[in-house]
Amino acid sequence: MARKVTTQNKVISTVAAWLVGFLIFFPILWMVLASFKTELEAFAIPPSFLFFHWTTENYATVQERSDYLHHALNSIIIAGGSTLIAMLIAIPAAWSMAFSPTKRTKDILLWMLSTKMMPPVGVLVPIYLIFRNFGLLDTRTGLVFILCLGNLPIVVWMLFTYFKEIPKDILEAARMDGATIGRELVYVLTPMAIPGLASTLLLNLILAWNEAFWTLNLSTLEAAPLTVFIASYSSPEGLFWAKLSAASTLAIAPILVLGWFSQRQLVRGLTFGAVK
């Protein structure tokens, strides 16, 4: 029996959905609002929601005190670089595991995922020493390297599930139609895999952009991305809520915009194959 959807139920569930959505969004909204307050108002209890003295001086101070563009550029290089290298390694790996699996393929995939189950702090000391000895501390190369390795298991895993969804029949049809392996790749496989490639790329970009553990521990200034830039405002000098909020707003703005424009692609990617 189909469930009846009454108008009343619809109204209740719509209101509830908006409420939950608002609750989730609230901290971000609060942060953006706080960035326009004075330090005093940012701490005020009870807090004022909209009726405060709007100011942009926090942004000015933040820009004065630290070089936003320098950190933003580092973030772009580190997130972009690590994602590209991870994709270049993961595509052929996932490809071969999806289309010519062996008895051990499942084991390899599980092993790769298992490396993500270990808390990164467990290997902080050895990694730190390796970085120090190879002169990689506070270098973009070092951060690209570590983030790439850190995200590689997830990238391979995601691409593997995508490629698995491509029906073998279609590849065989191409073979019957006289396509060589190279042409099969270019004309049939790649166009079909593009949604999967795109959402893997986006997700990995976001993960790398937001990664804070390694970037905070392995960089100080030269190679420091936006995560370090934010953290520098919750400093020993004391908490500066308004400035911290301004810095955070600046840091998340690019990835928020990217996420906003690609949300359909992302949702499709993450639920791909869940429903036939």
Place this chain on the structure above:
Amino acid sequence: MGQITLQGVQKSFGPVHIIKGADLDIADGSFVVFVGPSGCGKTTLLRLIAGLEDVTGGAILIDGRNVVDVPPAKRGLSMVFQSYALYPHMSVRGNIAFGLKMAGLPKDEINRKVEGAAATLNLTPYLDRKPRELSGGQRQRVAIGRAIVREPKAFLFDEPLSNLDAALRVQMRLEVTRLQKQLGTTAIYVTHDQVEAMTMADKIVVLNAGKIEQYGSPLELYEKPANLFVAGFIGSPKMNFVTGEPAKQHGATTIGVRPEHFKVERDGQGWQGTVAVAEHLGSDTFLYVDAGSLGTLTARYVGELDLHPGDRVSLTPEPSRIYRFDDSGQSIHA
């Protein structure tokens, strides 16, 4: 030309023997159907001919040339898949043209051929649509279009109609048969549906557990089944098998009587039984009769017969239509 010969073709996956030595001669231009229960190896045999699987032993000859080491693209065959396997990102035109494009034909020739194929299959209005915008029957037609446009030596069909609803299946069955006769191209068609096999084939290959049980025209298989398996598989409803005393009277271990070869009477001298289920279709009446030691017998009566569960009935086999089988299940011919 499209003459295909199999010589002792074998296929094993590890220790499992899927095809245990198949010999077959398929004449140019004929329509051959591989039929058998699921898991009998019919699809594997088709894929071996296509080149999508490698043979473990034996030879496959296309027009006299052994092709076991030739990749599928170079065998000059085309295939229609059960899942249609259309390229989802290409239009109907792109799908049909793909093989020609791979062969490197000039653009205007490709267009001419694609439009010709589309016209044959009534696909002209849909040429610029994507596969997801088509119905099941139309997708099936695109898959067939993709196969015919290349003018192959032979078509390979892998249960192409099994995803269609019953009415469409009957219609497509006719279309495929008509198209094949019109083009005169050899066709190998895999199905588990013996009605499809009987209606479409020039010759049927009955497969069971990786072995060819019999190869012959539909009526040969119906009238002279080689063994118990073929006798039971071909014909619907299934042939009745009776062992024991009645079989001995005919000098056989088992005798078989098709449901349509019984004389059905209320009172008669035949095998006595009680109606368990009666199916009244108007044109036919199917009776499932509990005949004691003979087991449950199925009988078909042409027209309407007013019999109901619990009624007594007498079934008399037509003497000339009794099939006899020996100890090993092989047919005994008089």
